Amino acid sequence: MPTPQSHDVALLPSDIFWMIMTYLEPSEIVRCRRVSRAWNEAFSNPSILLPLLKRHFPWTKEVKSINTESNNQHQSNGLSLFDKVASRYMYLERGKPRSIQKYRLCNNFGRTEKREWYEVQPWESHSASSRALVERPFPEARWTVENNLIVFPSAEHEVLVLMDLETDRKFMVPFIICGNIIRRIRLEKRLLVIEWADPKAFHWLNDSDGVHRHFASSFDVTKGVNDSWSITPRNEWKIMFLGHPLSERDRFFSAHSNTHYVIYIWQPNRSLYTADEDAPIESLFVWDISKTSSYRPSLDPAGRNAPDDAPCIVSRFGFQDLEFFGVRQRGYPNFQRLEITKNSQAIEITENFGSRPEGGLPHAITTSIPLTGYGPHWRRDRQRALPPYWGNSSLHSEFMSPDDFSEDFWSRAISQVTDGDHLRFVLHFQQMLRMGKRVTDLIIWIPWSKVTIENVDFTGQGKLAGCEKYLLGENKSRELVIYRFDR
Template identity: 40%
Template sequence: MTLLHFTKPLNPRSRPDLTLLPQDVFWLILDYLTPEDIIRCRRVSLLWNAAFGDPPLLARMLKIHFPWTDEAQSLQLAGALKLTLHDARRLHDKVAARYHRLRKGNPLSVRKLPMCNEIGDSGQHTWLRVPPWTFHASHLSNRIQRGFPEAMWSHEDGLLVYPNKQHHFVSMMDVKKNQLYLVPFVMGGKVVRRIRLHLQLLVIEWAQESTLYRPDHRGRVHGHFASSYDIIRKYDGNWSIVPRNEWQIVNTGHPIGENDRFFSAHNRDYYVVYVWQPSRSLNQADTTPRELLTVWDISKRSSYRPSIGAGEAALAMGEKRENFPSMIARFDFEGLSHIGLRQREAPSMQGLHITNDGKSIIITKCQNTWLSMDNVIGLPRVIRTTFPLQGQGPHRQEVTNLILPPYRSNSNIDASFISPALLFVDDWYGLIAQQLDDNSGVSFCLHFNVLEWFEHADKDDQNDLPLKLTIQTKFKSQVTRENLDFSGTGKISAGENYVIGENRNNQLVIYRFD
């Protein structure tokens, strides 16, 4: 920082001082200082401490350097004038320290939340992750490199839902307020397969613990269902979790087995599920998998519980049948072939979404192009297919310029697109997950060194190679640190001041930067 030098004192009895300049001149000089400079200047003298800690000045600095933050947006001019000295310094210094830590890659705190073990006290599975594909078109030769199990947790807008080991229940945490809520999901006789929170609607997919039958060596078959819960913010800022309805995931065709793959998505009113089942044919030459996509209307609250056959009881209580969740569209292998979405033995699906307006379904495919002559840098070919939610009307297929990380687990099915401007790691193939906070521009990228990975191809420690976490901010700063805390499932989720992942000890890990 450069100070002004005067040829003669402004006051014969005092030495020249930057803080004695007219306010408009003083504030012009402040435009050249960083928030860290402001904090350092307060340490020079009592006079500088008062001048550089003036509430209107600090409010102005927040709005100039961090206009996207909640702290800056909450400050109006009238509010800035009413700020106490303590509050002004607390807000400014908190935000400045947050971005200092982000630029350095050093969290202020690390919290670990134990999650429930997959095997319960009864010796049976209580939490059973949906198995990932073993082959995928986003990889060279379709063979998945450095895969991960699916994450049994979900995070959206500061709300984290996970299997809480302390309470042996599905819990929801408000990460910002550090408040915990128990989800009213009864665990008895159920095996949870997946948890997803989206648009303040929580969907828990689960199977009945009892086995329907065991057709062959490919595993047991169970009845699969889904339960939904509305997440409602109350007038006091706390949250209420209200059961909405329940439906059977597949009520036609073969039930889902332990080794079958299924992927789903939902918005506030609809639910879509794609089921991929390895061939159960006695003919060993027939390896064609069974595929089915169904769409459900889940918009109405209902007491109908198909898992216990309570439909007649609900009707007897005066509930209308049209309130029950209902299947509104079904695509078998012929329907999927017609719109070019049949996956067969080499899946390429890496995105399944319902538009927020409830009119269309979008399926994204990701294909490796390293052997393609027209793509020498090896970026994937990402194809998006959009078709009407109820299957009536034309479909649209387009090759996009967007980028997806290679498929490494089922958590990649809802992976965010990566803009080429944010592709700041050495090699696309080393990407595992990336999260961008749109409001603040803070980006977290989990990746690994591809060359190092292939150098250890014949060694037992290949999967033990450390991952790397790269953090980028709007200031174009970028820092990379080795990371072992997020190597459990390869999934991260983040806000402006925190990032969440899972380690190999079945613990959720939260890095907080303020």
């Protein structure tokens, strides 16, 4: 009998074998290694896998590092690089994480049964809501994320913790929670800002509305040796409005860069003669927080010992100034985003409108104001919309493109986070109620697919954060939930 000829694909000429490989998905290439030893060797060749990695995943950090580092260095680990990226996007395509981490967050009341957390309250009405009133307001999240670093109040340790999501190592933030009331925390530009208040009101406006002194403390976050992180106090300043401290019912929203801090304050009008829901007291303040200072205004109520290096106000904008710039909110706010530009030269206020006067999809308008208040301001239509306002966590959401969503979908969107142009996560309500309750879906877009899965892990605060390696949110059991797609 004639000897059977070998038709093994692994023995084909290299150019033909390359053509076959280009028709295979990355996950299929990995599965082909299970056929035989010859196939395992052929489909594990780094000289083939590295070009395929660039072809399928040009946007990833792994591919960008290949383009900047020596080729010989990556030939040795080309197999592991390809498998790592292919595995990550396989889980993203399925809509299922590779692993899930959960961390219990501190309660509103500490071990002493005294209040330690009181988030800034959301507006009851907002123009970027499907109805006049905010139907389902989410509480503001008490955790913050920036570039693989997350800060959250750990119930296990009863302190604020900074965790590196690359190594899972935790580092304590030198801020004492017990004896204070934390209103908000935010990590930006490697600077952690904690807004907090005295637990006891020093003045009562009525039987239920007390006035508390409010402060902000900042901490520099720097990387040390052996993947460690250092959290060092920089300074502290008092949050005031013309000598009138904030009360429990006031709304305030802030942003910061590495050198400046800006806060917008919205206070119900308490005057007996001019009380009007449509005319709240509004103001905007800018602080210079660039200098390190040991001065603590919380220990100096009279403010008589403030040194020259203490944070100071550099700009004040009253309601008339905000009216001039076209960003006064009155009793029916549009406000949904506050930022300081990268060069710290301007403040950007983004207003989210539920619909255009001429009809059509919702849209957002951003007004840029010089940080000093002097100079021209710029008002522009972003040609995109932010998700509807569901509470203060909506102030952290990213822009949505009207080309991708109908007005009906927009009205049910809760939060969105993107990683470049290749990946998008959207949390949104289903169209139909189930047993009289709203059900939440998580949608994951990657360049070649879209998957929708029912989700209960991120329904606590209506906030998402993450990238192609992980996705973070909070469930209704006050747990921080991390979907890991990389490990």
